[in-house]
Amino acid sequence: MTGTPERIGRYAVAKELGSGGMGEVYLAYTPGGDPVAVKLIRSDKLDPLTRARFEKEALIARTVIGTNRVARFLDADPFAARPWLAMEYVAGRTLLACVDEDGVLPLPLVASLGALLAEGLSAVHAAELLHRDLKPQNVIMGKEGPMIIDFGLGAFMDAAKESLSHSGMIIGTVRCMPPEQASGKPKVTPAADVYALGTVLLYAAARHYPYDGAAWEAVAMQVANPDIGPDLSGVPEGLKPLITSMLAHAPEDRPTLGAVAKACGSLLKAAGLAPVDARLALIARTTEGGRPDAAKEALSPSFEKLLEDQVKIAEGGGPDSPLDGPPSVTQGDEPDSEGAEQGDPEPASPEPVPTPEPKPKARSAGGRRPPASKRVADELRAEYAVDTAL
Numbered sequence: 001m002t003g004t005p006e007r008i009g010r011y012a013v014a015k016e017l018g019s020g021g022m023g024e025v026y027l028a029y030t031p032g033g034d035p036v037a038v039k040l041i042r043s044d045k046l047d048p049l050t051r052a053r054f055e056k057e058a059l060i061a062r063t064v065i066g067t068n069r070v071a072r073f074l075d076a077d078p079f080a081a082r083p084w085l086a087m088e089y090v091a092g093r094t095l096l097a098c099v100d101e102d103g104v105l106p107l108p109l110v111a112s113l114g115a116l117l118a119e120g121l122s123a124v125h126a127a128e129l130l131h132r133d134l135k136p137q138n139v140i141m142g143k144e145g146p147m148i149i150d151f152g153l154g155a156f157m158d159a160a161k162e163s164l165s166h167s168g169m170i171i172g173t174v175r176c177m178p179p180e181q182a183s184g185k186p187k188v189t190p191a192a193d194v195y196a197l198g199t200v201l202l203y204a205a206a207r208h209y210p211y212d213g214a215a216w217e218a219v220a221m222q223v224a225n226p227d228i229g230p231d232l233s234g235v236p237e238g239l240k241p242l243i244t245s246m247l248a249h250a251p252e253d254r255p256t257l258g259a260v261a262k263a264c265g266s267l268l269k270a271a272g273l274a275p276v277d278a279r280l281a282l283i284a285r286t287t288e289g290g291r292p293d294a295a296k297e298a299l300s301p302s303f304e305k306l307l308e309d310q311v312k313i314a315e316g317g318g319p320d321s322p323l324d325g326p327p328s329v330t331q332g333d334e335p336d337s338e339g340a341e342q343g344d345p346e347p348a349s350p351e352p353v354p355t356p357e358p359k360p361k362a363r364s365a366g367g368r369r370p371p372a373s374k375r376v377a378d379e380l381r382a383e384y385a386v387d388t389a390l
Contacts, residue, residue, distance in 0.1 A: 004016055004026065005040075008028060008084050008086075009038070009075065009077055009084060009086070009322065010031060010075075011028035011029060011030060011036060012028055012029050013026045013027070013028045013038070014026070014027045014029060014035075015027050020137070022039065022041060022042060022133075023039055023040045023041045023042045023082075024040050025038070025039050025040075026038045026040070028086070035089040036074060036086045036087065036089050037089045037090070037149070038084055038086045038087075039084060039085050039086075039087070039150070040082050040084050041054075041083040041084065041085075043082055046082075046083070051078045051079055051083060052078070054076070054078040054083055055323070057129060058073070058076040058078060058085060058323055059323055060127055060128065061076075061127070061129060062074075063127055064123055064124060065123065066126065067119055067120045067122070067124075068120075068144060068145075068147075069116055069119055069120025069121075069123070069145070070123060070124060070147065070148045071087045071088040071089075071090050071148065071149045073087055073088075074086040074087060074088060075321045075322070075323065076322065076323055077322035078322075078323075079322070080322070087150075090140045090142045090147045090149060091142055092140045092147075092286075093140070093141055094136060094138075094139060094140060094141070095113075095136040095137075095139040095141055095200065095203070095286075096135075096136035096137045096203070098285075099136065099204055099207050102285070102286075103207075104204065104206060104207050104234070105204045105205060105285065106236075107205070107236040107238055107239055107267065107271065108267070108271040108273050108278055108281070109281060109282045109285060110201055110204045110239060111239070111264040111265075111271070111278065112264070112268065112273075112278035112279050112281070112282045113146055113201065113282060114197065114201050114242075114260060114263075114264040115260075115275060116145055116146050116279065116282075117134075117200065118257045118258075118261040119257075119261060121148070121190075121193050121194075121197065121257055122257045122258070122261075124148075124193075125190045125257065130190060130193055131148065131196070132188065132193070132196075133150060133173060133196075134148065134193055134199075134200060135173060135175070135196065135199065136176075136204070139200060141286035141287065142287070143283065144283070145279050145282060145283050146282070146286075174216045174219045174220050174223070175199065175209035175211060175212065176196050176200070177196070177220070177223060178192045178195035178196065179195075179223055179224050179226070179249050180192060180251060182220045182223040182224040188251075190256075190257070191252070191254045192251065194246055194254045194255065194256070194257060194260065195246060195247060195248075195254060198243050198246025201239070201242075201243055201246070202230075202235065202243050205243070206232070206233065206234035206235050207234070208231065208234070209231075210223075210230030210231055210232075210247050211223050211230065212231070226249045230244075230247045238267060242263045242264070242267075
């Protein structure tokens with residue numbers, strides 16, 4: 001495809017997988033030949049403060065553990081000419097495609113979907129991050145069940161600085177956006193992801209969103225209006241109480257993710273299904289007739305040559321990740337501290353655990369940050385006084 005880069009960071013690009021409001025997604029390969037999904041961020045998202053916020057969230061994203069429901073965050077370069085991030089490649093169709101092509105899911109499978117995605121989001125929140133853009137397009141139905149993708153882009157999803165009229169806003173995002181985001185509030189809490197999960201379950205059960213319209217402005221106005229309730233037509237009666245609570249206008253009126261998972265478990269029990277059986281049934285339903293795995297398609301001879309060159313580049317050494325080395329940003333790109341405090345939005349960290357406003361300062365050119373794995377190991381040794389000789 002014209003305009004497709006040959007390489008992004010250390011990854012050799014094979015083909016474009018898709019594009020959206022945030023940028024383009026490519027299937028790429030590591031020097032060793034593992035497939036990854038690499039996302040190039042739109043060029044109009046490049047102010048220094050957002051880059052610094054992206055760096056902070058990317059570093060945290062690499063620490064998310066305890067779930068099989070979130071595509072692993074592998075690498076990122078916040079200070080490239082176009083920032084990018086690399087995620088685990090997950091083969092399969094989006095939930096949107098599954099529902100549009102094969103029809104809505106029955107109640108027990110929607111309950112299984114809700115329980116599994118709630119577990120994944122809980123792990124993201126435990127790392128003090130939010131997804132902020134969960135929607136049917138960002139859930140891949142793979143051979144192991146539903147996987148959340150586009151995680152790690154939270155720094156770019158704050159609508160406070162640039163209103164909803166931003167050119168990158170697409171209607172699929174607005175349809176799944178909670179009222180507090182649609183109203184342009186600078187901070188959101190984990191309840192925002194609960195609302196978005198409610199829209200995902202609604203689409204899975206009824207193939208429509210809580211609010212709709214011909215233009216994003218009309219949708220946003222409905223979402224932000226507390227007097228307009230969500231459209232729950234077509235939702236099975238057993239699911240309505242849960243989805244209604246998740247789509248509550250006020251964040252404090254929505255259930256926690258733990259309560260969502262518990263409610264989904266109760267629905268499975270009422271249907272006579274164990275969670276493991278429901279998950280297997282969900283996989284069987286959503287992987288039938290799925291598109292071929294792009295990572296298993298034959299590669300062209302020219303791309304094979306590119307992979308060989310990539311291995312030679314990797315042998316040259318250097319940081320394992322741009323996140324472990326100094327950013328390629330000059331001192332002149334830095335905003336002054338007063339401007340950062342007075343005119344910019346709050347940091348993109350979830351409440352109620354506030355974090356200091358990131359400073360987009362260049363790291364010392366005299367040395368690079370040690371790899372994240374080494375830093376974590378050193379911290380654990382210091383905390384537990386582990387003998388490094390063991």
